[in-house]
Amino acid sequence: MMKYVYLLLAVLFSLQFAVSAQTVKEDTYVDYNELLDRVLINLKKTQSEKAFVGSAELRNQTLALAPDSKAAIKSLPKPGKKELKGSQLFKARKDGVLMICKYFKAEEGKPERIQLYATATAITADGVCVSNWHVFMNFISFKANLPPADSLTFVVNLKGDIYPIEKILAYNQNADAAVFKINTGNDELKPIPLGSDLEVGESVHTITNPENYLYYYSKGVVARNTADHKIGPMGDRMEITADYAKGSSGGPILDDRGNMVGMVSTTHSIYAQNQPQGNLQMVIKTTIPVRSIRSLIQLQ
Template sequence: MYNRVSEARVIVSSAGRCGEVNAKGVECKRFHTYPASGYIINSEGIKVTNYHVVNGYVTKHNNTSRVALVVMLKDGTTFSVKEVLIADKVNDLAVIKIEPKEVKLSALPVATKDAEIGDPVYIVSHPKKYFYAFSSGMVTDKFSEPKIGGYRNTMAISADYAAGSSGAAIIDQYGNVIGTVSYTKTLQHSDDANKTQMVLKAKIPSSSFLKLINEGNMKK
C-alpha cells in the first residue's frame, strides 16, 4: 500500500528568493520553498492539490517572493507547473498540469463512491517537511459546511496529518482515492480556550472532485 501510494504522491511548492529586509536593513537572499502535498491522477502529468496551495503562489502578497510553482516526484525529479486546469475555491481543489516528457508517472484511481463512517483510510503526506510520512485511521464524520459561494461536503478522518499535508490523497484499503486533505481545526474546551480537546481533520470527498471534473468548472 505504502509503495504504491507514495510513488503517485508529489510535493507541490511555490518557490523563490525572499527579498525581505529585516530590522537591520539586511536583505534576505535565501531561496525559499513552501512545500505542500498533491497526487497524480493521470500519467500524462495531471495532478490534484488544494486551491489554497495554488492560490498561495498567485496572490498579490507573494508576487515578488514566489516566482515559480513546482512539482517534485519521490525520486527528486522536479517539474514546473505549466497550467492550472481547474480551481475551485468552495471545495478547496485545484487540478494542475506538468509536462513529464520521458518520465513515467504512477497514477492513482479515484473512487466513484464516497467512503462511509468507520471505513479504514490511509494517507501519505508531508507534514511539516517530514516527507512521505504514512498514517492510517478511519472516517469519523460526514457533514456539510457553509463557504463563501455555497456549501461543500466534508469528511473527517482520524489519520494524522499536519501543515504540509494540504492536497494529499486519502486512500481506501484498495488503493483508491476517496478524498483530498483540506484543513485541520483545533477543538477547544468551551470553559478554557487554551485546553485542546481534539483536532478535527477534514477532507473533501472524491464525489466532489469527480463532480468538478465532469462539470469542468473554473471557480475563482
C-alpha cells in the same frame, strides 16, 4: 569433510543475511533531509532543460479560466480491487504523492532557498494532478497579492525529480480543490486511481508531507460525513481520524485498496479554554470527498 561443508553453509547464510538486511535498509530507510537538499541543485539543472511558468504568468492564465471550467482528461486509471496491508499500500502509492515547492530568490541578505509548502496527488501518467484551491489561491483569486520573492512554484517527486507547473485546469473554491497540469517531459508518473465515497467507520490511509516530515503515512477511519446545504454539493466534507498537519494540504486520502477517496483540506483544534487557547482536547481533520474532485473532471 562435513566440518568444511557446515562452515561453507554458515558463510553463505551470513552473506545472504547481510544482503537481505542491506536490501531492507535501502528500501525502508530514506534520508529525506538529503532529498530536500538536492531539490535546489536539481532545480538549476531542470531549468536548463524545461521551461518554467513564473508566478505572474501562471496567475494571468488562471484568471482567464472560467470558474466553471472542467479539466478535460482522456482517461483515468482503473480503481484497485485488491485489499492491501498498510505497508503494501504505501509502497504501491507513494510515487503518486508529490511535493509542491516554492523557489525564493536571494534577497536582503537571505540566500536563495526552497520551501516545501503543500502536497499534490498525480491522477494521470502524463501529469494531471490535484491539490487544494487554497494552495493555489495566489494564482486564482484576483484579491490576492503575489509576494515579490515568490518566483517559481513547482512539483517534486520522491526521487527528487522536478516538474514545472504548466497551468491550472479547473478549480472550485467551495470544494477547496484544484486540478492542474505539470510538465513531465518524457517521464510517466504513477497515478493514484480515484475511488468512491466512504461511509462512517470505514478505514482510510494518508500519505502527506507535514512540516517537512516527508511521505508520512497515517491510518484512521471516517469519523463523520458532513454537508453544507447553503453551498450545495461542493460543501460536502469527510472528517477522518488519520493524522496530518500543515504541509499535508492536497495529500490523498486512500481506501484499503489504495484508491483516492478524498483529499486533505483543513484542521480545526478544540481547546478546553479558548481564551487563551489552552488544554488541546481534539483536532478535527476535514477532507474533500472524491465526489468533489470528480466534479472538476470531464472525461473525453
